[in-house]
Amino acid sequence: SDYAEEPPRHPDLRINSKEPFNAEPHRSALVSSYITPVDFFYKRNHGPIPKIDDISRYSVSINGLVNKHIQLSMADIRLLPKYNVTATLQCAGNKRTAMSKVRKVRGVGWDVSALGNATWGGAKLSDVLELVGIPKLSSVTALGGKHVEFVSVDRCKEEKGGPYKASIPLKQATDPDADVLLAYEMNGEIINRDHGYPLRVVVPGVIGARSVKWLDSISVIKEECQGFFMQKDYKMFPPTVDWDNIDWSTRRPQMDFPVQSAICTLEDVDVIKEGKARIAGYAVSGGGRGIERVDISVDGGKTWVEAHRYQKSSVPYISDGPQSDKWAWVLFEATLDVPANAEIVAKAVDSAANIQPEKVEDIWNLRGILNTSWHRIKIQNSR
Numbered sequence: 001s002d003y004a005e006e007p008p009r010h011p012d013l014r015i016n017s018k019e020p021f022n023a024e025p026h027r028s029a030l031v032s033s034y035i036t037p038v039d040f041f042y043k044r045n046h047g048p049i050p051k052i053d054d055i056s057r058y059s060v061s062i063n064g065l066v067n068k069h070i071q072l073s074m075a076d077i078r079l080l081p082k083y084n085v086t087a088t089l090q091c092a093g094n095k096r097t098a099m100s101k102v103r104k105v106r107g108v109g110w111d112v113s114a115l116g117n118a119t120w121g122g123a124k125l126s127d128v129l130e131l132v133g134i135p136k137l138s139s140v141t142a143l144g145g146k147h148v149e150f151v152s153v154d155r156c157k158e159e160k161g162g163p164y165k166a167s168i169p170l171k172q173a174t175d176p177d178a179d180v181l182l183a184y185e186m187n188g189e190i191i192n193r194d195h196g197y198p199l200r201v202v203v204p205g206v207i208g209a210r211s212v213k214w215l216d217s218i219s220v221i222k223e224e225c226q227g228f229f230m231q232k233d234y235k236m237f238p239p240t241v242d243w244d245n246i247d248w249s250t251r252r253p254q255m256d257f258p259v260q261s262a263i264c265t266l267e268d269v270d271v272i273k274e275g276k277a278r279i280a281g282y283a284v285s286g287g288g289r290g291i292e293r294v295d296i297s298v299d300g301g302k303t304w305v306e307a308h309r310y311q312k313s314s315v316p317y318i319s320d321g322p323q324s325d326k327w328a329w330v331l332f333e334a335t336l337d338v339p340a341n342a343e344i345v346a347k348a349v350d351s352a353a354n355i356q357p358e359k360v361e362d363i364w365n366l367r368g369i370l371n372t373s374w375h376r377i378k379i380q381n382s383r
């Protein structure tokens with residue numbers, strides 16, 4: 001079959017779909033380290049994993065509305081200045097299973113672990129685009145290009161057997177501070193097949209779907225990418241829209257991720273003893289907005305206490321300090337007195353004072369994306 005040459009995976013991953021392979025780590029594994037180990041990083045695919053055996057024959061072509069078209073080998077890309085960027089990648093479908101409990105949604109079911117925090121190593125896209133004559137901080141090229149499209153090597157049924165693709169605005173692609181990478185390393189090792197070997201895009205602060213794996217070509221184009229995942233998927237619709245009245249053209253492709261958090265030391269319905277308990281999890285926002293605060297409640301949201309946040313295990317989180325990673329999650333923890341039959345809730349606030357919505361009903365959408373509603377845990381029989 002097309003899936004005969006899939007790479008080996010860690011047996012502790014929770015598999016949500018086998019072909020294509022979609023899997024996430026268990027909650028407790030997710031927050032046991034600030035940097036997510038590659039083996040425990042969620043894997044989200046739309047087709048078989050490509051196998052690129054002869055790296056000397058691999059190249060990325062850069063074409064479209066630019067004066068010269070070029071081909072870059074891996075050696076060429078490695079000659080460019082190398083950057084390490086710690087960024088959280090989160091699938092727009094994270095927490096979809098909880099949304100589907102309100103009303104059925106279409107898509108792969110995910111618990112709260114369709115995200116991970118890695119240090120990505122590679123060349124900046126802004127440097128790569130300079131090689132074809134596009135200066136830094138351009139919003140349009142001389143030939144009218146306004147978007148940068150990433151086309152993959154993989155094939156998927158949503159594209160009718162064509163490659164997975166996505167685009168971002170040229171402005172973001174040419175902004176060195178946006179930290180968009182063509183990454184060949186993940187956590188200091190050569191990026192593996194599951195995560196895009198030999199080269200993937202990493203667009204920090206944006207839903208995972210735009211970080212195209214197994215990069216084949218980069219096109220400078222006039223309008224945003226017309227591919228399935230930009231135009232017929234990954235758009236946020238209101239709760240009134242369902243499959244019988246959807247008009248995809250009325251919404252724009254989702255880019256930045258909204259503020260999100262989850263508790264990872266407990267299941268949604270769990271049993272613990274009454275008394276002191278350590279409650280821990282993650283919080284992250286998109287667009288380069290950091291996390292300002294994480295609030296925890298043990299009485300269903302009537303009263304709150306602020307959790308302790310940190311970005312490197314044991315190093316206290318310093319907002320805007322030298323340790324601050326604007327693209328990366330914070331982990332949080334609080335040790336609280338948990339009463340009998342408690343309802344434990346977490347919600348985060350980002351640096352723009354955006355707060356997670358309280359109810360999943362209010363943000364229900366037919367594709368089940370961006371479930372950023374308060375994470376609620378029901379404690380039973382806590383005796």
Ligand code: MTE
Nearest residue numbers: 042043044045046091152164208209212213
């Ligand atoms: N790139 C390609 N070529 N094919 C894909 O199926 N999936 C996207 C994105 N890039 C995908 C892709 C989605 S929806 C997500 S959430 C991330 O990759 C997942 O990246 P990961 O598997 O490295 O965690």
Ligand code: MO
Nearest residue numbers: 091092208209
């Ligand atoms: Mo995704």
